[in-house]
Amino acid sequence: MSTKRRTNIKNKLAMHRIIFAFLTLEQHLHALVTTPRSYRPDRCPHCGFGCLWGYGFYDRKADRGADGDLNPVAVPRFQCPSCRRTCSRLPLCICPRRWYGWALQQQVLQRLIAGASLRRAAAIFALGYHTVQRWWRWLQAAHENFSFHLRSRFALLGRSVGFTAIWLAVCSKCRYAAMAWLDRDGLAVP
Numbered sequence: 001m002s003t004k005r006r007t008n009i010k011n012k013l014a015m016h017r018i019i020f021a022f023l024t025l026e027q028h029l030h031a032l033v034t035t036p037r038s039y040r041p042d043r044c045p046h047c048g049f050g051c052l053w054g055y056g057f058y059d060r061k062a063d064r065g066a067d068g069d070l071n072p073v074a075v076p077r078f079q080c081p082s083c084r085r086t087c088s089r090l091p092l093c094i095c096p097r098r099w100y101g102w103a104l105q106q107q108v109l110q111r112l113i114a115g116a117s118l119r120r121a122a123a124i125f126a127l128g129y130h131t132v133q134r135w136w137r138w139l140q141a142a143h144e145n146f147s148f149h150l151r152s153r154f155a156l157l158g159r160s161v162g163f164t165a166i167w168l169a170v171c172s173k174c175r176y177a178a179m180a181w182l183d184r185d186g187l188a189v190p
């Protein structure tokens with residue numbers, strides 16, 4: 001029984017790394033200086049211990065602007081005094097595994113959901129065709145699992161039926177926080 005309980009804690013906390021704040025890199029960098037506590041996790045994502053220490057930062061490429069002059073962007077890390085493992089916390093404007101932010105991804109996906117072709121969407125946002133195609137295939141593959149979790153969390157989505165209706169509703173009602181909620185539910189988001 002105790003093994004099962006430990007597993008449940010781990011599953012529940014392991015992906016909890018996106019905080020529900022800071023939609024721009026500028027806000028993130030400002031918060032690192034002015035309100036660093038907003039990044040501190042309540043508990044260790046590995047063992048559940050309740051008091052983590054600041055453990056420096058790691059650098060991420062996150063600024064896709066023409067100059068990219070905000071790179072490298074610091075991401076705060078924390079260490080657990082109990083199990084000694086570390087974790088990091090991302091603002092909403094930085095994706096765990098993609099260089100492009102959610103704001104742009106959502107705009108691209110909204111066009112595709114509304115019926116634009118991959119080529120058209122890529123041209124509008126000056127992105128590579130294969131990048132847009134990858135995002136689109138990802139959303140279609142993740143649809144069933146993600147929409148199940150989002151619908152159980154956001155009652156407003158319950159009335160939406162089908163891929164198009166659900167994701168247009170997610171884009172307009174949940175916005176960027178959708179991925180943070182999925183991360184909190186233990187799902188791997190890109």
Ligand SMILES: [Zn+2]
Nearest residue numbers: 044047080083
């Ligand atoms: Zn720990």
